Amino acid sequence: MAKGTYVQPELAGGFRDYLPEDMIPRQKMLDTIKTVFERFGFVPLDTPGLEKEEVLTGGDPDFKKQIFRAGLEGGKDALALRFDLTVPLARVIAANPELKMPFKRYQFGRCWRGERQQAGRFREFMQLDADVVGSSSIAADAEVITLMYETMRALGFKDQDFVIKISDRRVLNTLADVAGFDPEKMPSVLRTLDKLDKIGWDGVEKEMTLAASLSKEQFKKVKAFIERGDAAAFAPLGTLLDIPKKSYAFDLSVARGLGYYTGVVFETVLTKLPSIGSIFSGGRYDGLVSRFSNRAIPAVGTSVGVDRLFVAMQKLGMIKKEKRTAQVCVLNFELTAERQCIGAATALRRAGIATNLYLGGEKTLKGQLAYAVIEEYPVVVIIGTDEAKRGVAQVKDMVKRTQTEVKQTDIVSAVQKLL
Amino acid sequence: MAKGTYVQPELAGGFRDYLPEDMIPRQKMLDTIKTVFERFGFVPLDTPGLEKEEVLTGGDPDFKKQIFRAGLEGGKDALALRFDLTVPLARVIAANPELKMPFKRYQFGRCWRGERQQAGRFREFMQLDADVVGSSSIAADAEVITLMYETMRALGFKDQDFVIKISDRRVLNTLADVAGFDPEKMPSVLRTLDKLDKIGWDGVEKEMTLAASLSKEQFKKVKAFIERGDAAAFAPLGTLLDIPKKSYAFDLSVARGLGYYTGVVFETVLTKLPSIGSIFSGGRYDGLVSRFSNRAIPAVGTSVGVDRLFVAMQKLGMIKKEKRTAQVCVLNFELTAERQCIGAATALRRAGIATNLYLGGEKTLKGQLAYAVIEEYPVVVIIGTDEAKRGVAQVKDMVKRTQTEVKQTDIVSAVQKLL
Numbered sequence: 001m002a003k004g005t006y007v008q009p010e011l012a013g014g015f016r017d018y019l020p021e022d023m024i025p026r027q028k029m030l031d032t033i034k035t036v037f038e039r040f041g042f043v044p045l046d047t048p049g050l051e052k053e054e055v056l057t058g059g060d061p062d063f064k065k066q067i068f069r070a071g072l073e074g075g076k077d078a079l080a081l082r083f084d085l086t087v088p089l090a091r092v093i094a095a096n097p098e099l100k101m102p103f104k105r106y107q108f109g110r111c112w113r114g115e116r117q118q119a120g121r122f123r124e125f126m127q128l129d130a131d132v133v134g135s136s137s138i139a140a141d142a143e144v145i146t147l148m149y150e151t152m153r154a155l156g157f158k159d160q161d162f163v164i165k166i167s168d169r170r171v172l173n174t175l176a177d178v179a180g181f182d183p184e185k186m187p188s189v190l191r192t193l194d195k196l197d198k199i200g201w202d203g204v205e206k207e208m209t210l211a212a213s214l215s216k217e218q219f220k221k222v223k224a225f226i227e228r229g230d231a232a233a234f235a236p237l238g239t240l241l242d243i244p245k246k247s248y249a250f251d252l253s254v255a256r257g258l259g260y261y262t263g264v265v266f267e268t269v270l271t272k273l274p275s276i277g278s279i280f281s282g283g284r285y286d287g288l289v290s291r292f293s294n295r296a297i298p299a300v301g302t303s304v305g306v307d308r309l310f311v312a313m314q315k316l317g318m319i320k321k322e323k324r325t326a327q328v329c330v331l332n333f334e335l336t337a338e339r340q341c342i343g344a345a346t347a348l349r350r351a352g353i354a355t356n357l358y359l360g361g362e363k364t365l366k367g368q369l370a371y372a373v374i375e376e377y378p379v380v381v382i383i384g385t386d387e388a389k390r391g392v393a394q395v396k397d398m399v400k401r402t403q404t405e406v407k408q409t410d411i412v413s414a415v416q417k418l419l
Numbered sequence: 420m421a422k423g424t425y426v427q428p429e430l431a432g433g434f435r436d437y438l439p440e441d442m443i444p445r446q447k448m449l450d451t452i453k454t455v456f457e458r459f460g461f462v463p464l465d466t467p468g469l470e471k472e473e474v475l476t477g478g479d480p481d482f483k484k485q486i487f488r489a490g491l492e493g494g495k496d497a498l499a500l501r502f503d504l505t506v507p508l509a510r511v512i513a514a515n516p517e518l519k520m521p522f523k524r525y526q527f528g529r530c531w532r533g534e535r536q537q538a539g540r541f542r543e544f545m546q547l548d549a550d551v552v553g554s555s556s557i558a559a560d561a562e563v564i565t566l567m568y569e570t571m572r573a574l575g576f577k578d579q580d581f582v583i584k585i586s587d588r589r590v591l592n593t594l595a596d597v598a599g600f601d602p603e604k605m606p607s608v609l610r611t612l613d614k615l616d617k618i619g620w621d622g623v624e625k626e627m628t629l630a631a632s633l634s635k636e637q638f639k640k641v642k643a644f645i646e647r648g649d650a651a652a653f654a655p656l657g658t659l660l661d662i663p664k665k666s667y668a669f670d671l672s673v674a675r676g677l678g679y680y681t682g683v684v685f686e687t688v689l690t691k692l693p694s695i696g697s698i699f700s701g702g703r704y705d706g707l708v709s710r711f712s713n714r715a716i717p718a719v720g721t722s723v724g725v726d727r728l729f730v731a732m733q734k735l736g737m738i739k740k741e742k743r744t745a746q747v748c749v750l751n752f753e754l755t756a757e758r759q760c761i762g763a764a765t766a767l768r769r770a771g772i773a774t775n776l777y778l779g780g781e782k783t784l785k786g787q788l789a790y791a792v793i794e795e796y797p798v799v800v801i802i803g804t805d806e807a808k809r810g811v812a813q814v815k816d817m818v819k820r821t822q823t824e825v826k827q828t829d830i831v832s833a834v835q836k837l838l
Contacts, residue, residue, distance in 0.1 A: 006710065006711050006712055006713075007473050007474055007477055007478075007710050007711055008474075008711075009474065009509075009510040009511075009513035009514040009708075009711040009712075010471070010474070010510075010514065011467065011470065011471070011510075012469070012470065012471050012496045012498055013496075015467040015469060015470070016467070017464070017465065017466050017467070017511055018463075018464065018465035018466075019464065019511070019515065019518075020462035020463060020464055020524060023462070023463040023464055023465050024462060024463060026465070027463050036768075038744050038773055039768040039771065039772070039773050039774065040768060040773075040774070040775075041743065041744070041745035041773060041774060041775035041776075043439035043442070043443060043742075043743055043744055044437075044439060044442040044443060044446050045436070045437065045438065045439055045442055046436065046437035046442050046445075047436050047437075048430065048434040048435070048436070048529075048543045049468060049529055049531075049543065050431070050434060050487070050500070050531065050542075050543055051430065051431065051434070052429070052430070052431050054426050055426055055427075055428065055429070058426055059426075064492060065491070065492060067491075068469070068489045068490060068491055068498075069489065069490060069491075069492075070487045070488065070489035070490075070500060071487060071488060071489075072484070072485075072486075072487055072488075072533040073483060073484060073488075075533070077431045077432075079431055079487075081469070081489060090428075091428040091429075091430075092428075092436055092438070094428035095428040095429065096438065099438075101779065101780075102778045102779055104775070104778075105439060110467075110468055110529075112468075112469065114491040114494070123469075124467045124468060124469055132778060134779075135778040135779065135780075137778050139751060139757060139761065139776065139778055140778045142761060143761075143776060143778065146761070146765060150765075150768065150769070239758055240757060240758060240761055242758070242761050242762050242765045289428075291425065291426050292425055292426055292427075292428040293425055293428075294425075323462075324460065324462055325457050325460070325462055326460035332558060338558060338659060339658055339659060339661070342558065342561060342562075342565070342659055342661050343661050346565060346569075346661045349455075349458040349459060349569065350569070352458065353458070354457055354458045354459075354460060355458065355459070355460060356459075356460035356523070357460075357558065357562060359521045359523075359551060359554040359556050359558055359559045359562065360520065360521055360553075360554065361520075361554075
């Protein structure tokens with residue numbers, strides 16, 4: 001690059017930064033979810049973002065448009081960026097036969113997809129998954145659904161703020177028989193069914209009769225089947241769900257388009273924000289490692305779309321911007337006292353109190369105090385030359401506007417009283 | 420892919436998984452570091468793994484062999500994976516002029532480099548950085564060094580287990596003058612100096628006289644200069660370091676090869692494991708955003724090489740494999756009691772106790788108890804048909820081998836007593 005010319009400091013389309021004001025609450029959100037997952041006994045796994053392309057796609061040409069390929073100049077492996085955390089889980093299970101079943105793992109990490117660029121769709125996004133691998137028990141299905149409920153509650157949602165919609169592929173798979181259409185049309189019928197929330201039954205009718213070329217009669221049977229539900233099929237799972245009735249619903253219109261589901265499937269929608277779609281979804285898929293071996297390994301799991309959830313919680317006013325994590329500011333305006341100011345900051349930090357030492361350009365007490373007011377610090381510690389000589393500090397309660405002189409050895413306890 | 424053939428479930432060379440037994444302690448390590456960084460008032464930032472190649476390299480051809488390029492089929496942007504967290508920080512600073520200075524941010528995330536494949540070198544690795552942007556104050560230099568000390572202590576290292584070696588580019592930059600060699604040879608001289616720990620003064624002499632073609636006389640002057648040190652230059656910083664003397668040393672042999680440093684530079688080496696090199700290093704670089712604009716923005720920061728640190732701590736016996744986070748196992752061996760077993764697990768989890776509900780294939784009490792013994796659960800909760808009928812549970816202390824019958828409403832308090 002020629003001297004004196006500059007690079008534009010910009011991101012590619014479909015990518016975003018999280019500045020601290022958003023990253024502080026986002027990180028709290030992630031920590032909350034992880035804490036719930038760990039309480040349920042899920043253990044963390046980590047896998048690379050970059051894997052062999054063949055491992056990620058299994059050679060399926062449908063992925064080719066969606067996948068980011070990556071490589072070194074002259075590199076010999078065909079590599080790509082992962083697009084979900086399920087395929088890497090399957091690889092880990094296939095490659096480590098010594099892992100004890102059931103294997104309950106959670107994982108969070110970035111994934112990449114060539115999404116069309118539209119509102120709320122990112123080409124790099126964070127997923128947080130939990131899966132029970134190696135158990136075909138219905139109690140495992142119930143466990144994952146309960147995990148979703150407890151996670152939503154821990155995030156601050158009330159029982160009436162969300163609904164976990166539960167369906168079952170085994171029931172849906174009888175649809176072709178019941179409605180008398182060619183089973184080959186099933187994928188197209190299920191994909192259309194997934195749009196019911198967005199386009200209503202009129203829209204579904206149009207798509208099913210046109211795109212899937214169902215007859216009017218067949219469509220009517222499909223609609224009746226979905227609306228009737230299948231209480232008997234869901235009874236065993238229902239008895240194991242230890243969560244309030246208003247927070248879940250058995251709803252056959254949830255089909256989850258992805259081909260690999262084989263049993264129960266579920267989605268979580270927000271009652272006040274249905275348009276944002278499912279923010280927490282998954283299901284049972286009993287062919288987890290079929291790409292890698294002939295071992296039959298059942299699994300059930302769920303995935304949080306972290307970025308979409310964060311946008312939803314912002315829209316619902318559940319996320320506040322936060323500009324700092326420190327609660328105390330130690331001013332630093334006279335060089336002769338600087339060592340003692342640093343000592344005060346160190347003592348507070350060792351006591352577990354998040355503390356900022358003033359490092360800015362203001363050189364006067366007045367200027368630094370004005371800064372602390374603007375930044376809304378609840379507590380300020382002041383050590384000038386005079387205080388330094390006498391081994392004391394002023395501890396200022398910025399809310400009540402009171403100030404106490406304490407010995408420097410007592411700064412921590414004086415600050416603790418104010419927090 | 421043809422039916423009946425399988426994909427090999429393997430990673431590309433230079434990439435690794437963290438299975439739960441390693442990921443549990445690794446995550447604790449990361450959390451410890453983040454906690455210290457937050458106590459120092461650093462706020463989190465997040466940027467994408469994938470950026471425009473020009474932003475990452477600034478067009479510098481030296482990066483071309485090291486960088487992973489990435490893209491969609493037919494994508495129009497030239498993208499690449501980030502190789503550090505400093506360039507993305509510079510982009511964020513340049514793109515967001517409204518950010519208040521000093522801006523103290525930390526960031527952790529994966530980076531990718533085309534490292535030659537050798538022991539302990541990975542092509543995907545995690546970095547954890549902290550930087551003070553917008554302050555040229557010597558107190559900011561001291562703050563970053565103190566942060567490194569406090570982080571090492573919080574990780575479990577003792578004062579004598581590590582040394583933070585501190586040097587200064589401004590002092591080193593006088594070397595050409597002092598020793599009387601052509602300033603053009605400085606980069607080569609500094610690179611050689613960085614190898615002193617590994618190859619000793621004999622090796623350094625060989626390289627400097629051969630590769631950098633210094634005369635014997637010039638080399639002697641370099642050696643004398645480095646060994647003498649420059650106490651006066653470091654005195655101001657020394658008075659601000661509130662950390663034990665044995666944990667740091669002013670040492671001009673630390674040069675930090677990277678071109679962008681402009682002031683103090685530092686490295687942390689482990690006294691019992693010097694061969695592993697620096698696990699925590701950084702310095703002052705006052706041309707942070709020079710690629711993007713003509714604004715002069717000073718910065719000082721440090722970076723933990725998380726994967727290398729983890730390997731070091733494993734070698735030092737400071738990291739133990741952990742197979743689970745759950746402390747309690749609720750058995751589940753009779754269908755008639757299953758609902759109550761799930762209820763017990765839910766109650767424990769809501770009380771913040773990490774709990775596993777048994778979801779495996781063993782169907783008998785005996786078999787499930789044997790599993791709990793092998794997995795070394797300290798506490799087991801048992802509800803069979805008989806207990807279910809009577810509304811009670813057996814709470815088993817697996818260490819003392821005692822068992823207490825409690826009402827199901829008292830399970831949480833009974834378990835809490837044992838943990």
